[in-house]
Amino acid sequence: MARRKKGRDISGWLVVDKPAGVTSTSVVNKVRWxxxxxxAGHAGTLDPTAxxxxxxxxxxxxxxxxxxxxAMKAYRFTMRLGAATNTxxxxxxVIATSDTRPTDAQIIAALPAFTGDIEQVPPQFSAVKVDGERAYARARDGEEMELKSRPxxxxxxxxxxxxxxxxxxEMVCGKGGYVRSIARDxxxxxxxxxxVDHLRRIWSGPFEPSDGVDWSTLETLARDPKLDDYIHPLSVGLQDLDELPATPExxxxxxxxxxxxVIASGVEYGAECWASYEGKPVAVGIYKAGELHPSRVFNL
Known part of the structure; x- marks a missing residue:
């Protein structure tokens, strides 16, 4: 018989304004504790320095x-001109320097080439896998890899x-964007x-810093019932999908x-939606002719 995990059975979202010098995994562990x-788990890694x-x-x-x-995410970052680094x-x-400096007009003119659907090569120090190993681990050993570009x-x-x-x-982009690659390219x-000199994620999907807690507040309210007041409903993470009320049966x-x-109006056949009953999410799935065919079921 499998051992049951310890801890409270709570569901929802807690937004943390991550400080520099802390890994995303450390934030998850801190929140869980x-x-x-x-x-607990996180939605989108931030570099330790971000x-x-x-x-x-x-x-x-x-x-x-x-x-x-x-979901779409927004970043505000500071880029330092004149030098490239291995990370x-x-x-x-610093692996190369340049005395060339563009004008403001030249910078603005160059930005459209980095918008729309582009191809981006991840940094050498990144979490992408190369032959089953993280690129940053191989880069730390001094290996220079030819990483494949990603859309x-x-x-x-x-x-x-x-x-x-x-x-x-300031950049708004979809999933999988490396701001460091944008600055490099x-x-x-x-x-x-x-x-990149400094990087800050200013919003992620439906979440903004004002929706959550900073590191100091997280530490102050640790193990305090007041921290529960900052938890957002599970359904907030589903806001990009249509909600369909389910019948009791x-x-x-x-x-x-x-x-x-489910009760649907104006929802296209084959659309991904989520069903609710008595105010609680029940499942996510595909809508087909009056029914939702679930792919994820919530035990709330």
Whole structure:
């Protein structure tokens, strides 16, 4: 008989404004301990040096992580001109420098090339796998890899301000974007080289920093019932999908993993939706002719 995990059976989302110098995994572990939660996970890794929105899924909300991970995200970052590093940020060693400096007009003119559907090569120090091993582990051993490019949708990339060699830019993009690669490639395109000096995720899908807690508050309220007040409902992570009320019989069938009747109006056949009953999420699935065919069932 499998041992039951210790901790409270709580479900929902806790948004943490992650500080620099802490890994995303450390934040998850801290939240799990602070809430005495049985299960937790995050929706979208942030580099240890980065700050900003890190959405932590608790309990049954972990089943909705893909919907937040796939959602659009926004980053505000500072790019330093004149040098490239082996990590594409300030943590690495400088591997090349340039005395070339573009004008503001040249920078603005270069930005459209990094919007829309683009191909992006991840940084050498990244979590992508190469022959079953993380790229950063091989990079630490001094290996230089030829990483494959990956598709990325960039909705917008704008220059906010400039102070000498420091550019502040803001980017809105889809899943899998590496801001460090944007800085590296933009610096190369401008002929001046560049890397990320500071990075902050300013929102992620439905979540913003004001929706959650900072690190200090998390530590202060650890194991305090008041921390529960910051937990958002599981359904917040499903806001990009249509909600379909389930009938009483439909809710029972859905909870058992079977297609169940829902009340739908104007929903296309084959659309991914979520069903609710008495205000609680029941399942996510595909809508077909009056029924939801579940792919994920929530035990709430």
């Amino acid at each position: 602070a809430l005495d939660a049985r299960k 700050t900003g929105v890190l959405a932590i899924a608790l309990g049954e909300a972990t089943k909705t992580v893909p919907y937040v991970t796939d 594409d940020d300030t943590e690495g060693e 990325l949708f960039v909705e917008s990339l704008e220059m906010i301000s400039r102070d000498g060699d420091l550019l502040v830019l 933009l610096g190369a395109a401008l002929g001046c080289l560049g890397h 439909g809710a029972v069938r859905l909870r058992n993993g079977n297609p169940g009747m």
